[in-house]
Amino acid sequence: MNVAKETNSPSSLRLVLTLAIAGLVSGVAIIGIYESTLPTITANKARELREAVFKVLPGVSQMQALVYRDGELVVVDAPDKNEPVVYGGYDERAEFVGYAMPARGPGFQDTIAILYGYKPGEKIVVGMEVLESRETPGLGDKIYKDAEFVAGFSALSVEPEIFAVKKGTKSQPNEIDAITGATISSKAVVRIINEAHAAWSAQLPAPGSEPQLEAEEPVGTEADQ
Amino acid sequence: MKKNQTHEEFIKGLWRDNPVFVQVLGMCPMLAVTNSAINAVAMGTATFFVLVGSSFLVSTFRHLIPKQVRISCFIIIIATFVTIADYTLLALVPKVHKELGAFIPLIVANCLILGRQEAFASRYPTKLAVMDAMGMASGFLLALLSLGAVREILGDGALFGVNLFGENFEPWVIMILPPGGFLTLGVILLFFNWFKFKKDEFLEDVAAAERSRG
Amino acid sequence: MDNLLWIFISALLVNNFVLTYFLGLCPFLGVSNSLETSARLGLATTFVMLVTAVCAWLLNTYVLVHAPYLRLICFIVVIASTVQFIEMLIKKLSPALFRAMGIFLPLITTNCAILGLAIFATNRGYGFWQGIVYALGAGIGFTLALVLLAGLREESELSDIPQLIKGTAMNLIIAGILSMAFMGFAGLFSTT
Numbered sequence: 001m002n003v004a005k006e007t008n009s010p011s012s013l014r015l016v017l018t019l020a021i022a023g024l025v026s027g028v029a030i031i032g033i034y035e036s037t038l039p040t041i042t043a044n045k046a047r048e049l050r051e052a053v054f055k056v057l058p059g060v061s062q063m064q065a066l067v068y069r070d071g072e073l074v075v076v077d078a079p080d081k082n083e084p085v086v087y088g089g090y091d092e093r094a095e096f097v098g099y100a101m102p103a104r105g106p107g108f109q110d111t112i113a114i115l116y117g118y119k120p121g122e123k124i125v126v127g128m129e130v131l132e133s134r135e136t137p138g139l140g141d142k143i144y145k146d147a148e149f150v151a152g153f154s155a156l157s158v159e160p161e162i163f164a165v166k167k168g169t170k171s172q173p174n175e176i177d178a179i180t181g182a183t184i185s186s187k188a189v190v191r192i193i194n195e196a197h198a199a200w201s202a203q204l205p206a207p208g209s210e211p212q213l214e215a216e217e218p219v220g221t222e223a224d225q
Numbered sequence: 226m227k228k229n230q231t232h233e234e235f236i237k238g239l240w241r242d243n244p245v246f247v248q249v250l251g252m253c254p255m256l257a258v259t260n261s262a263i264n265a266v267a268m269g270t271a272t273f274f275v276l277v278g279s280s281f282l283v284s285t286f287r288h289l290i291p292k293q294v295r296i297s298c299f300i301i302i303i304a305t306f307v308t309i310a311d312y313t314l315l316a317l318v319p320k321v322h323k324e325l326g327a328f329i330p331l332i333v334a335n336c337l338i339l340g341r342q343e344a345f346a347s348r349y350p351t352k353l354a355v356m357d358a359m360g361m362a363s364g365f366l367l368a369l370l371s372l373g374a375v376r377e378i379l380g381d382g383a384l385f386g387v388n389l390f391g392e393n394f395e396p397w398v399i400m401i402l403p404p405g406g407f408l409t410l411g412v413i414l415l416f417f418n419w420f421k422f423k424k425d426e427f428l429e430d431v432a433a434a435e436r437s438r439g
Numbered sequence: 440m441d442n443l444l445w446i447f448i449s450a451l452l453v454n455n456f457v458l459t460y461f462l463g464l465c466p467f468l469g470v471s472n473s474l475e476t477s478a479r480l481g482l483a484t485t486f487v488m489l490v491t492a493v494c495a496w497l498l499n500t501y502v503l504v505h506a507p508y509l510r511l512i513c514f515i516v517v518i519a520s521t522v523q524f525i526e527m528l529i530k531k532l533s534p535a536l537f538r539a540m541g542i543f544l545p546l547i548t549t550n551c552a553i554l555g556l557a558i559f560a561t562n563r564g565y566g567f568w569q570g571i572v573y574a575l576g577a578g579i580g581f582t583l584a585l586v587l588l589a590g591l592r593e594e595s596e597l598s599d600i601p602q603l604i605k606g607t608a609m610n611l612i613i614a615g616i617l618s619m620a621f622m623g624f625a626g627l628f629s630t631t
Contacts (some may be wrong), residue, residue: 010291018291022298026305026512033309034508037316044319081504082564106445109625110454111563134454136625137380138398184626249607252468253551256461300519304512312508327558330511334551336465403459404618411611418603 053087053100056117056127058154060089060097062213068203075214086200089117094213098126099204103196107188110134112143116153116193121207124173125162125193128153140185149186152176158197164190231356238360244337245368245410246417251337254328255369256406262385265373267321269366271314271329275306276338276362277355280346284354287347299342300333307333337365375409376400443572446565450576453625456552457584458618463552467585468610470543477589479536480543481582483525485575487547488556490521492574495557496567514557522548552581587617 053063066073067085079085087100098119104111112135117127130144143149156162157173164178164187165171178186205211244250251272258268279302283290290298311329314322322329332338341361346354377383380400382390399405456462463484470480494517503510526544530537537544547553556577560570591613600609 010293015291015294018289019294019297019301022301026301027509029305030308030508030512033312037312040316041312041319044316048319106449110449136398137401138396249468252464253462253555256464300515301512304515308508308511311511327555327562330558331462331551331555333511333515334549334554336549339549399619402622403461404615404622406461407611407615407618411608411615414606414608414611415604418606418608422603 049087052115052129052131053089053117056100056115056129057089057098058117058126059091061092062090062094063087063100064090064211064213066099066211073203073205073211075211084199088211088213090213096210096213101196101200102131103192104132105188105192105195107133107143108135108140108182108184112185112188112192114189114192116196118158118197120204120210123158125153125156125158128189128193130189135182135185139182142179142182143185143189146179149177149179158194161194161197162190231352234353234356235360235363238357238362238364239367240364242361243364243368244361245365246414248337249414250340251335251365252410254331254335255372256403256410258325258328259369259373259376259406259409260401261324261377261381262370262373263321264324265369266366267314267318268325268328268332269362269369271310271325272332272335272338272365273359273362274310275303275332276341276365277358278306279303279338279342280354280358281351283342283346284349284351290347295347296339296343299339299347303338303342304333337361372406372409372413375413376405380405443568446569447572447576448627450573451580451583452621453627455580455584455621456555456577457581458614458621460555462555463550463581463584466543466546466550467588467614468607470585470589472589472592474586474589474593476540476543477585478582479540480547481578481585483529483540483544484547484550484552484581485578487518487521487525488553488574488578488581489571491518491553491557492560492570493567494521495560496565496570499561510561514554518553518557519548552577584617588613591617 050063054060064087065076065079065085066088067076067079067083068074073086075088076085085102089097089100091097098117100115100117102113102115104113106112111132112130113132115129115131116125118125128150133141133143135141135143152170153176155173156176159174161174163172163175164183165175167177167180169175170177176186176190238244242248245252245255254268254272259265279299282302283299307330310332311322314325314329341358345357349357374384377385377400378389379397380402382388382394382396397405400409450456454460457464457467466480466484470476491514495514498510498513498517503513522545525547526537529540529544556574560573565573588610592610595609604612
């Protein structure tokens with residue numbers, strides 16, 4: 001058994017030096033792994049975002065990030081970390097199709113994060129994708145597992161606002177059937193969309209004057225780990 | 226002999242000194258990620274990497290690290306390995322990384338790893354230390370896997386995502402929720418207690434028989 | 440951004456750090472044999488959480504934007520320093536309390552709940568006030584869980600418990616039942 005032997009107390013310099021060297025080597029190793037995995041991680045995030053946007057905006061094949069600055073919606077390559085952002089979706093002819101809007105809010109158990117597709121011309125939601133949820137398995141998690149519920153968002157009017165009604169009683173274009181046994185989670189999703197829409201509607205340009213698609217740039221947020 | 230000794234160092238972590246069931250260490254991240262078998266395996270593998278890597282470095286440099294700053298050095302080394310594991314998982318298996326979430330960085334707070342450095346790696350040669358680390362990490366992985374498997378089978382009717390029981394199985398949902406974690410581990414520990422109790426009883430009977438004979 | 444009251448209640452009850460996120464289990468299972476120690480430890484932990492939340496926000500906003508990979512190490516350094524500082528403070532202000540708390544103070548450093556708090560707050564992008572409210576909720580929730588278990592354990596000391604289940608196994612099963620009870624808080628503050 002070999003125990004580290006110290007015949008006399010090491011000097012402060014020795015202590016500091018050891019820590020400094022350890023810190024330095026550690027720093028180099030961490031920076032190394034960060035740099036080498038950065039391209040893959042950024043690509044993964046961009047691809048995930050793309051897939052989600054294309055899912056909630058049918059017919060879209062290109063996208064770009066848009067933020068609200070100085071009174072108008074402008075195109076950005078990489079939005080600031082905490083800046084609210086929406087994504088403009090465009091088809092192959094670079095024509096504007098709709099916005100993919102991220103939104104989040106409290107659900108039944110914890111925060112739910114979604115992405116929903118919105119067409120400003122017709123004022124309808126055209127798709128909804130749950131990005132994060134910790135709702136109860138078997139009940140609340142139906143907000144993404146129940147195909148019928150998700151399909152209910154494919155042509156949902158937002159005027160004056162969306163209402164979740166008891167399953168089977170949907171009668172208006174702005175109503176959606178809630179999930180039996182998961183009323184609160186269903187209503188939470190609807191409330192999240194309503195709130196996001198209320199927050200953004202003043203900042204969106206008039207239909208027909210949305211920002212044009214700029215040259216193809218990889219879209220994604222800064223790799224922020 | 227050296228060979229038997231290294232062999233022993235590895236084995237002891239699997240059962241006799243199993244970090245979870247016997248030493249009851251490393252619980253924090255453990256219960257949270259065992260709601261499915263695949264998550265359990267991922268966390269176990271990450272912890273394996275961190276524990277073995279840290280033990281290797283700590284043991285190799287044990288003579289160079291002054292006693293006074295050893296804990297800080299251990300933490301720097303462990304944190305470095307955890308960060309490496311974090312980024313590697315994010316790059317290679319982003320879906321699994323998302324499931325494990327914040328619990329990968331929390332490996333750093335796993336008392337098992339720091340405890341092993343302090344109790345073993347800083348005092349023994351590299352080969353033994355690595356064996357010990359591998360044994361402990363394997364025991365940890367096995368414990369996680371058993372917990373994850375039980376919870377997933379009962380709570381989801383599946384194992385590694387493969388549905389086992391068909392359509393009519395009514396899953397015991399509580400198992401994949403937090404209470405399930407506590408209860409499952411509690412029951413497993415109960416079995417360990419019972420097993421130990423029976424073994425002690427048996428040994429006592431043997432000793433009593435020896436005494437009455439002698 | 441989530442509103443402050445939801446963040447507080449969520450951390451305190453609905454998503455209690457100990458009973459839902461499994462953080463802080465080492466002290467939860469190790470220290471909760473005495474009601475008084477549990478309450479004190481909980482309070483000390485809450486204070487460390489508050490300081491950590493503020494420091495984490497400062498680090499995230501000004502330093503880590505340029506070097507996100509240093510996040511883990513920076514958080515650990517902050518937590519260790521805060522605990523050291525509190526130790527010195529308590530020692531100076533109330534030596535009796537310091538002796539009573541003994542080994543438990545330095546153990547706060549390895550409490551995954553504090554590091555977990557910093558990481559969760561970062562991942563959710565909490566600002567300054569959100570971080571503070573989150574830390575308060577988490578700390579009080581942690582104290583609550585600890586005190587509850589301590590109370591139950593003190594009661595059970597007087598009962599006749601089979602030898603087989605005594606110890607950690609029993610504590611875990613009690614914790615499981617407590618966790619189930621706390622699940623009842625889900626849906627609190629739903630506005631519908």
